[in-house]
Amino acid sequence: MGSDTTPAHGAATRESATRTRTRRAILDAAVSVLSADHAASLGDVAEAAGVGRTTVHRYFPERSDLLAAIGADVRDRVAAATDRARLDDGSAPEAMERLCLEFFELGDRLLLLYDVPQFVAWSGIEEETPADLALLALIRRGRQEGTLDPEVDVSWLQDVMWALLYAAWLQARDRATPKHTALSLCVHTLRKAVAP
Known part of the structure; x- marks a missing residue:
């Protein structure tokens, strides 16, 4: 058979795509927010990205990780x-x-x-x-x-x-x-x- 088309595989692929989009949205928002205010918080980045602060922390636990x-x-x-x-x-x-x-x-x-x-x-x-x-x-x-x-x-x-x-x-x-x-x-x- 060779190809994995099970529902679990499709769900994993969608989850991976969602994670990639979320990470990209956070990075893009961070560039925008930090360009305007170098001291902006992770909360400011989360708001600009349209996600919760805990989501930002899940991807980037510390500010240094985001940078x-x-x-x-x-x-x-x-x-x-x-x-x-x-x-x-x-x-x-x-x-x-x-x-x-x-x-x-x-x-x-x-x-x-x-x-x-x-x-x-x-x-x-x-x-x-x-x-x-x-x-x-x-x-x-x-x-x-x-x-x-x-x-x-x-x-x-x-x-x-x-x-x-x-x-x-x-x-x-x-x-x-x-x-x-x-x-x-x-x-x-x-x-x-x-x-x-």
Whole structure:
């Protein structure tokens, strides 16, 4: 027979899907709530997620567990965004621009990592990820091809890209600049900053 189509299996699958949706709702609500108030409580997160406080505690017993889960989720989203940017396609500047477009959409989540002091204690914040390594490899390729400035350090160009994204996120969040305008400014400035 090989396939398990018993009612118990179907119920377990539905329960698993429900747990996944609930966990996602809590994480999304936490990003929204903590973006507005870094000191927000787990009760505030529960209210925003439309669940009880005990439900939040079942998934994330401590605030530190919730922050670690947000951090891991951000890392996963950065990895997926890096894949979508197709860093091996086209010239290095074109690939960097695609990466900026992808990363810009993660602004609320990435700003939390920069802005919330508790993330400093999260062990995953300082780890070099495959996405970091892919970006550094892209910059090295661009320098070798002559499409990116060969006179500045690879890590400097990486930091410049992140600094411009941060400025664009703040422009959109704090100055009510339309998102497409903030992103255009980011890409325009990046293009000039990395040019040979």
